[in-house]
Amino acid sequence: MNSMILGRYVPGNSILHRMDPRAKLLGLFLLIIILFWANNVMTNALLFLLAFALILSAKIPFRFFINGLKSMVFIIAFTTLFQLFATTGGKTLFQFYFLTVTDKGLAQAGVIFCRFILIVVFSTILTLTTTPLSLADAVEKLLTPFKIIKVPAHEIGLMLSMSLRFVPTLMDDTIRIMNAQRARGVDFGEGNLLQKIRSFIPILIPLFASSFKRADALAIAMEARGYKSGEGRSRYRQLKWQFLDSVAILSVVAVGAIIFWLKY
Template sequence: MDKLILGRYIPGNSLLHRLDPRSKLLAMFLFLLVIFWANNLVTNLVLIGFVFGLIGLSSIKFSFFLNGLKPMIGIILFTTFFQLFFTGGGRIYWQFWIFQLTEHGVTQAAIIFARFVLIIIFSTLLTLTTTPLSLADGIESGLAPLARFKVPVHEIGLMLSMSLRFVPTLMDDTTRIMNAQRARGVDFGEGNLIQKVKSVIPILIPLFASSFKRAYALATAMEARGYQGGEGRTKYRVLKWTYLDSLAILVMLGISAVLFILKS
């Protein structure tokens, strides 16, 4: 379960768990905007300290986030590599053919690495401390003004909710199918690149089949319960904006102001 943290929810009663999903979504949007102001050592240290403070408030073990970052570490290192060896400027530490290690390259690589990690951790905090249904309600409430322009707000929130909900389910199915294929003698690490790609086919076919079967069962269950869309539906879960939500947004605005002042 710890291999993929996107889409997981960990029950708890921490301060972050009690916040309204709309305030957490707005904080996430602000974080994605201001993280690009962190372009030097001081601003990145401020953001790192802020995110670590949120992890402490969530009462979730940090080792959980480290395990959750493992599936993304390849993409992060690949992007960091290009920044490290293909960014010129400043003092040159090492150079060979088209590769060069420069002062600006090291700085940009460190900043890009920090941005990727912080964005993943912050977005993961959102899903770990918010149930998929509450997250869908928050998205639907935030997009409510677009309903005047015939935008299917309720359906968008429902699709996002189900997507987040079934990410860990699909990963569990993938693990189960891979274990079954290994029991039949399939080795996913053998051979060249083409052979490795071919070995993925026995995973994709049953995975697609089980996904369509699950989608059909879900649609049947929704129809059996009389689902007719969002029009005219009442809310069982009523979102409440409290002073803690206002305080959370003020804290994000304060962090934004500090980053704006300290950025290069």
């Protein structure tokens, strides 16, 4: 199994699974805003405790979250190191030629590192406990008030649904094509950086070809079934906002108030 978590759903009957997807999406949006308020050890520790509690509530094995972090390890490491060496000011802790580490840079790098980890964990919780169709319905419902300014809420929800649905499929296709190329003697790890980049060309061409073929088949299937977007479409699954969803949103707001009070 590949490490791509985005778009994968793990069936379950936990509290998070039963929540309205609108509440989960709105809660994630609020948590991302709160993350930018957390700028010290205490606030980040509180958010990590919240993330741990949510993971336990979701009743999903930790390996899914580890896999989600593995797929982002390069971006997290690069951004953290860049912040570490690029931040100036404060007391110098280490210097080697043009590389300088200050206490301010170290603190800022730690905040950025925690912020990335928490964003990945919170986003992973959302995708693992919410089906792509429910998530797309939630986006469409939340964007419905903006129809007065001509925002295509249904089309945006449809695009999101298709994107989330086919991300794991494209990753599976990529692994299948790479295994086929390895069987033909292609080594993706040898040579310099330019040669490594060129070795991925035999992957991109069949991947684009299979993606366009799948998109064409999907369009034909939708037309054959008489798909029509916009007003008048009924839904088999109706979203229901419950008392639990209101409590969850109020809890996130309370956490945000505490984080705002504890920040510098």
